[in-house]
Amino acid sequence: MIEKTLKGKPAYWIWLAFLGMFMAIGAACYVRQYNFGLGMTGMSRDVSWGLYISQFTFLVGVAAGGVMLVLPYYVHDYKEFGKITILGEFLAIGAIVMCLLFIMADLGQPMRALNVVLHPSPNSMLFYDAIVLNGYLFLNVLCGWVILTAEKKQVKPPKWIYFFVYLSIPFAVSIHTVTAMLYCGLPGRHFWLSAIIAPRFLASAFAAGPALIIIACLVVKRVAGFDAGRKAMNKLVTIIIYAALLNMFFVGLEFFVGYYSNIPGHKHALEYLFFGLEHNGHVYNNLVPFMWAFVILAFGAIAVLATPAARKNDFVLGLGALMLFVAFWLDKGIGFVLAGFVPTPLHEITEYIPTVNELGITIGVWATGFMVVTLLYKIAIGVEHEVEG
Amino acid sequence: MDKQRRKFLKIAGASVIAGIGAPAIIKLSASPALASGGHAAPAAGHAPAAAAHGGPTEEAPKGVRLGMVIDTRKMNADQGLLDNAIRACIDAHNIPEIPSKKSEIKWLWKAPFENVFTDASGYHGSKKITENDFAVLCNHCDDPPCVKACPTQATFKVASTGIVAMDFHRCIGCRFCMAACPYGARSFNWQDPRPYIKKYNKEFPSRMKGVVEKCNFCAERLALGQEPACVESCKGTDAIVFGDLNDPKSEIRAVLDKEFTIQRKPTLGTKPSVFYIV
Numbered sequence: 196m197i198e199k200t201l202k203g204k205p206a207y208w209i210w211l212a213f214l215g216m217f218m219a220i221g222a223a224c225y226v227r228q229y230n231f232g233l234g235m236t237g238m239s240r241d242v243s244w245g246l247y248i249s250q251f252t253f254l255v256g257v258a259a260g261g262v263m264l265v266l267p268y269y270v271h272d273y274k275e276f277g278k279i280t281i282l283g284e285f286l287a288i289g290a291i292v293m294c295l296l297f298i299m300a301d302l303g304q305p306m307r308a309l310n311v312v313l314h315p316s317p318n319s320m321l322f323y324d325a326i327v328l329n330g331y332l333f334l335n336v337l338c339g340w341v342i343l344t345a346e347k348k349q350v351k352p353p354k355w356i357y358f359f360v361y362l363s364i365p366f367a368v369s370i371h372t373v374t375a376m377l378y379c380g381l382p383g384r385h386f387w388l389s390a391i392i393a394p395r396f397l398a399s400a401f402a403a404g405p406a407l408i409i410i411a412c413l414v415v416k417r418v419a420g421f422d423a424g425r426k427a428m429n430k431l432v433t434i435i436i437y438a439a440l441l442n443m444f445f446v447g448l449e450f451f452v453g454y455y456s457n458i459p460g461h462k463h464a465l466e467y468l469f470f471g472l473e474h475n476g477h478v479y480n481n482l483v484p485f486m487w488a489f490v491i492l493a494f495g496a497i498a499v500l501a502t503p504a505a506r507k508n509d510f511v512l513g514l515g516a517l518m519l520f521v522a523f524w525l526d527k528g529i530g531f532v533l534a535g536f537v538p539t540p541l542h543e544i545t546e547y548i549p550t551v552n553e554l555g556i557t558i559g560v561w562a563t564g565f566m567v568v569t570l571l572y573k574i575a576i577g578v579e580h581e582v583e584g
Numbered sequence: 585m586d587k588q589r590r591k592f593l594k595i596a597g598a599s600v601i602a603g604i605g606a607p608a609i610i611k612l613s614a615s616p617a618l619a620s621g622g623h624a625a626p627a628a629g630h631a632p633a634a635a636a637h638g639g640p641t642e643e644a645p646k647g648v649r650l651g652m653v654i655d656t657r658k659m660n661a662d663q664g665l666l667d668n669a670i671r672a673c674i675d676a677h678n679i680p681e682i683p684s685k686k687s688e689i690k691w692l693w694k695a696p697f698e699n700v701f702t703d704a705s706g707y708h709g710s711k712k713i714t715e716n717d718f719a720v721l722c723n724h725c726d727d728p729p730c731v732k733a734c735p736t737q738a739t740f741k742v743a744s745t746g747i748v749a750m751d752f753h754r755c756i757g758c759r760f761c762m763a764a765c766p767y768g769a770r771s772f773n774w775q776d777p778r779p780y781i782k783k784y785n786k787e788f789p790s791r792m793k794g795v796v797e798k799c800n801f802c803a804e805r806l807a808l809g810q811e812p813a814c815v816e817s818c819k820g821t822d823a824i825v826f827g828d829l830n831d832p833k834s835e836i837r838a839v840l841d842k843e844f845t846i847q848r849k850p851t852l853g854t855k856p857s858v859f860y861i862v
Contacts (some may be wrong), residue, residue: 231775231793232773232774232775232776232793232794233757233772233774233793233794234686234687234774234775234793238774239685239686239687239774240685240686240687240688240690240762240771240772240774241768243759243762243763243772244759244763298758301758301759302756302757302758302794303755303756303757303758303759303772303773303793303794303795303796304755304756304757304794304795305756307736307754307755307756307757308756310735310736310738310754310756311735311736311756313736314736314737314738314754316734316735316736316737318731318732318733318734319732319733319734319735319760320733321733321735321758321760322735325735377760378763381729381733381763381764381766382729382764382766382852382853382854383729383765383766383767383849383852384763384766535763536763539768540702540765540766540767540768541695541699541700541702541720541767541768542698542699542702543699545685
C-alpha cells in the first residue's frame with residue numbers, strides 16, 4: 196500500500212516539498228541546538244520547560260482525540276464514522292510522532308534517552324507516559340494497517356484485531372491522563388496541583404482532536420475528492436461542542452477555586468495568564484493577549500459551530516473547527532505549561548520568550564507531523580478510491 | 585546500579601569504617617546496618633523533635649540522616665560568612681559562574697527572606713528580615729519530589745546518608761526534577777559550563793551541557809572525612825552546624841533541641857533536612 200504515496204498530482208508534490216522545506220529548517224536548527232545545548236532556546240533556570248513540552252502536551256490531546264471516532268463506531272456501532280475512523284487513527288499516529296519528536300528535542304542529553312528503558316523508574320510519571328504513548332502509537336499503527344489492508348482486499352478485518360481496537364480506547368484516555376499526572380502531582384506548583392487537570396485535558400482533547408479531523412476531512416474533500424459525509428461531520432460537531440463547553444466550564448471552576456478561596460498561590464498563575472501579575476512594581480503580562488484570544492476564539496467557535504449554517508456550509512464548518520483548534524492550542528499549547536512556572540519556587544517572576552532557533556525546531560516538528568499524516572492519508576484515500584472505483 | 589554509583593557507595597562505606605577509629609568529623613554510624621555504636625535505635629527519643637520540625641508526618645526514624653542548621657543570626661551579623669561559604673562551594677564543585685540569570689548554575693546562594701520563606705509572612709517584618717539575605721540550598725528532603733519524578737534514577741537518595749545525590753552520567757536532561765523541586769534548588773546546564781569555571785578543582789568532576797545539578801552536601805568530602813565546604817568555611821562560628829539528625833548525641837541535635845528553628849515550606853510534606861535559626 197505504501198506505493199500509493201509515490202503517485203500524486205503536482206499539488207501533492209508541492210505540498211510535500213513545502214513541508215520538507217520546514218523539516219529541513221527544523222533539522223538545521225536542531226543541529227545548532229544539539230551542538231550548543233538547550234541554551235539556544237528561551238528556556239531558563241526558572242522556566243525550565245517551554246514550547247517543546249507545551250506542544251507535546253497539546254499534541255497528546257490531539258492524538259487522544261482520535262478516540263472520539265473509534266468509540267462511537269466500534270462501541271456504539273455508529274456506522275457513519277466507518278469511512279473516517281481510519282483518518283482519526285492516522286491523525287493520532289502523526290500526533291504521537293510529533294509528541295515523541297518534541298520530547299527528544301527537549302532532552303538535554305538525547306543520546307541517553309534509552310536510559311528511561313534501561314533504568315525503569317516506576318515512581319516517575321514520565322516512565323508511564325513513555326509506556327502509554329508508545330503503546331498507543333503501536334495500537335494505532337497495528338489497527339489502522341490491518342483494517343485498511345482488509346478493506347483493500349475487500350474482506351472483513353480479522354476478529355483478533357478488535358481486541359486491539361477496544362484496547363486502544365482506554366489507551367487513548369490513559370495517554371492524556373498520564374500526561375496530566377506529569378503536572379498535577381508536583382508539590383509547590385500551585386497552578387498544576389489541581390485534580391481537575393486530567394478531566395480538563397481530556398475535555399479539550401476531545402474537542403481539539405475532532406476539530407482537526409474535521410479540517411482534515413474538508414481538505415481531503417477538496418483536494419482528493421473524498422467525502423466523509425455530512426452526517427459524520429455533524430456528529431463530530433456535536434461532540435466538539437459538548438467537549439469544548441466542558442473545557443470552558445473546567446477553566447471557570449479553576450477561577451472559582453482561586454478567587455473565592457482567595458489563596459494567593461491559587462490565584463497567581465491565573466492572574467498572570469489573564470490579567471498580568473504585579474511584582475515589585477512591574478506587571479508581568481506577556482501571555483495575556485494569548486489567553487483572551489483563547490477565550491474569545493473558544494466561545495466564538497462554539498457559537499459558529501452551533502449555527503445551522505455549520506451543518507450545511509463547509510466554509511462555516513471549517514472556520515468554526517479552525518477557531519476551536521487554535522483556541523485550545525493557545526490554552527494548552529501555550530498557557531498551561533508556561534504559567535505553571537509563575538511564580539518560581541522562590542516567588543520571583545521570569546517570563547519566557549522562545550528564540551527563533553527554537554521556533555524553527557518547533558515548526559520543523561509540526562511539518563514532520565503533517566508529512567506523516569499526509570502520507571498516511573494518501574494511502575488511506577488511495578485504498579478507498581481503489582475499492583470504490 | 586551502574587559503576588559510578590557503586591564506586592561512590594564503596595567510598596562512602598570505606599569512610600564509615602575508617603571513621604570508627606579516626607576522629608571523623610561527621611560520624612556516619614547511627615544505623616545498625618553500619619554497626620558501630622550502641623545508640624542505634626533512638627526512635628522514641630527522636631520522635632518529638634521530628635514532629636516539631638517536620639510537620640504532621642513522621643520522619644524517617646532510622647539510619648543516618650544528614651542535615652544542616654543554618655544560624656542566620658550569625659550569618660546576618662557577619663555577611664562575609666555567607667559569601668565565603670558560597671565561594672567555598674563554588675570552588676569545591678567547579679560551579680561555573682555564568683553571568684546571565686537565564687543560564688546560571690547555583691548550589692548554595694543567597695536570597696531575601698520573602699523569597700526563601702515564601703509561606704512565612706513578611707508583613708511588618710523586622711529589620712532583620714527585610715534587610716538581610718538568607719542562604720538557599722538543596723534541602724535533601726527525606727521525601728524528595730525530585731527523586732520521585734526522575735525517570736532514570738539519575739537523582740536518588742543515598743540510603744546510608746540520606747543525601748539526595750545526582751548521577752551526572754545518567755541524567756537525560758528532561759528537567760522533570762526541576763519542575764518537581766518546590767525549592768528551586770536545581771540548575772540545568774543550558775550550555776557547556778567549562779569555559780565559566782574560574783578555578784578548576786581536580787578532586788571533583790566538572791559537568792557537561794544538558795544535565796541537571798545541585799548541592800550534594802559535599803558527599804565527596806564526607807567520604808574523605810572532611811566537612812562540607814560551606815561548613816568548613818564557617819569554622820569556629822557555628823553559623824552552619826552539620827550532622828546526623830537521627831543521632832541524639834550529635835551536635836546538630838543539641839542545637840535543634842535548644843533553638844527554635846524553621847524549615848522551608850514544611851507543609852508540602854517533603855521533610856527538609858535543612859533548618860534555619862532566624
